[in-house]
Amino acid sequence: MNHGKLREDKTCLNCGHHVEERFCPHCGQENIESRQPFHFLFTHFIEDFTHYDGQFWKTIQYLFTRPGRLTKEYLAGKRQLYVAPVKLYIFISFLTFFIPNILPHAKEEAEKPSHIKKETRAKNQKDISKDLVKKLQKEGVLSHETAATTQKGLDTLQINDGKEKDELFDSTFDPQEASIMHAYTIKQYDSILAKDNTGIYSLMRPVAEKVFELKEDGYSKNQIWEKYKENFIHTIPKALFVYLPIFAFFLWLFHNKKKWWYFDHGIFTLHYFSFLLLAIMIFIVGEKIASFLPESSLLTLLYVLVSLGLGLYMTIYFFVAHHRVYETKKRISILKGSLLFIVNYIGLILMFLALMYLSFIMLH
Numbered sequence: 375m376n377h378g379k380l381r382e383d384k385t386c387l388n389c390g391h392h393v394e395e396r397f398c399p400h401c402g403q404e405n406i407e408s409r410q411p412f413h414f415l416f417t418h419f420i421e422d423f424t425h426y427d428g429q430f431w432k433t434i435q436y437l438f439t440r441p442g443r444l445t446k447e448y449l450a451g452k453r454q455l456y457v458a459p460v461k462l463y464i465f466i467s468f469l470t471f472f473i474p475n476i477l478p479h480a481k482e483e484a485e486k487p488s489h490i491k492k493e494t495r496a497k498n499q500k501d502i503s504k505d506l507v508k509k510l511q512k513e514g515v516l517s518h519e520t521a522a523t524t525q526k527g528l529d530t531l532q533i534n535d536g537k538e539k540d541e542l543f544d545s546t547f548d549p550q551e552a553s554i555m556h557a558y559t560i561k562q563y564d565s566i567l568a569k570d571n572t573g574i575y576s577l578m579r580p581v582a583e584k585v586f587e588l589k590e591d592g593y594s595k596n597q598i599w600e601k602y603k604e605n606f607i608h609t610i611p612k613a614l615f616v617y618l619p620i621f622a623f624f625l626w627l628f629h630n631k632k633k634w635w636y637f638d639h640g641i642f643t644l645h646y647f648s649f650l651l652l653a654i655m656i657f658i659v660g661e662k663i664a665s666f667l668p669e670s671s672l673l674t675l676l677y678v679l680v681s682l683g684l685g686l687y688m689t690i691y692f693f694v695a696h697h698r699v700y701e702t703k704k705r706i707s708i709l710k711g712s713l714l715f716i717v718n719y720i721g722l723i724l725m726f727l728a729l730m731y732l733s734f735i736m737l738h
Contacts, residue, residue, distance in 0.1 A: 379407045433457040437649055441691045442698030445642045449699075459644035466648050467611045470655045474607065477662040560586045580735045588737065598737070606733045610654060613729050614647050617722065621647070624717055628710050629700060642699055646692065653688050657681065689715075 384393050384405070391400040398405060433456040436443045444456055457465070555578060557563035563582050567575040588598050618640075625639035664677045692715060697707040 381405050381407055429455065430457055433462060434652075437462070437645065438652060441649075441695035442642075442645075444645050445695070445699045448641055448645075449638055459641050459648070463615075463644050463648045463651070466651045466655070467615070470611050470651050470658070471608065473655060474658045474662070477659065554582045554585050557582065581731070584735055584737055602734055602737060605737060606730060607658065609729055609733050611651060613725060614650065617725055618643055618647060620721060621718055624714055624721075628714055634700070642695070646695060649691060650688065653684060656684060 380396065381387075385391075386393050386398040386401065386403060386405060388403040389398060389401040391398055393399070393405040396404060396406075433444065436447075436456070444459075447453075447456060448459065456462075554563065555566070555575065557566055560583055563575070563579065563586075567579060570576070585595070585598060588601075589595070593601070622636060622639040622643040625642060626634070626636050629639070660677060660681060664674060667674045667677065693708065693711045696711045696714070697704065700707065700710075702710065
């Protein structure tokens with residue numbers, strides 16, 4: 375890659391020292407012309423970020439295929455051969471944000487939210503059935519006894535249907551179902567909330583309010599879930615960044631405080647989370663590609679197998695990296711690794727639950 379045209383003057387523009395070759399021996403600045411072609415802005419940016427002299431690709435190769443190797447090398451002082459841990463994490467985070475946004479998805483809905491007349495559905499199926507039976511009885515089509523028998527049958531069907539579906543969540547998370555926790559409007563929801571003693575309706579009210587707000591703007595329930603899924607995926611790198619110091623803290627708790635400093639655990643965490651982000655990016659790209667494949671094909675089967683294999687590798691990776699870096703006996707390493715894995719798994723699950731809740735509320 376072109377580093378820019380060298381200056382004939384051998385005096386460093388930055389510190390004034392004499393420069394024999396390309397870089398100043400005093401401050402390290404490259405002795406190139408201060409004015410360069412416009413494309414130099416982009417090539418220099420890419421070079422600074424990825425070090426195409428081999429540093430970047432070697433770092434990525436070791437990160438993905440040799441668990442723990444980068445951390446050991448860095449802690450041993452071999453730092454010029456690889457991309458610095460913080461820069462590596464930031465760059466992979468950037469890719470994880472950027473790539474999903476530029477890739478098309480074959481199964482995305484082309485339908486746009488139509489800002490047409492707002493529709494509400496204040497009555498559920500049971501109410502409509504009651505009204506119909508009463509109307510037929512009033513018009514003389516059904517006798518009193520027949521109407522009572524019919525209504526009883528409809529009630530039985532309603533109960534059976536409720537047994538087949540989870541009373542609280544199935545209809546809520548079914549994209550084709552119009553209700554949210556058995557409510558079709560926010561007023562209906564508040565009426566149910568007033569009678570609720572479990573606290574679930576109070577907890578879920580901001581979510582329900584957001585759904586009804588988006589539905590009033592013309593979004594279908596299916597579109598809302600798609601919107602939410604996309605928003606949630608984009609917040610994963612942010613969530614992992616927030617969890618970085620927590621993960622390092624748990625490592626610090628489980629290891630010798632004299633031998634291993636918090637800094638050491640931080641380097642291990644940065645490398646491990648960089649790997650996780652890289653794997654997540656591969657999952658996202660794979661899902662985008664798979665959306666163009668036929669549902670029943672050999673390539674789709676291959677994609678599923680690769681995804682399962684990558685998921686398994688993500689789990690094994692931590693144990694291998696942990697054993698290589700901390701150099702403990704296998705049994706102790708497996709025991710500590712298992713405890714750390716469980717503790718952080720619970721921590722990540724709790725954080726992602728909170729993230730899912732907040733991500734939905736912040737939809738727009």
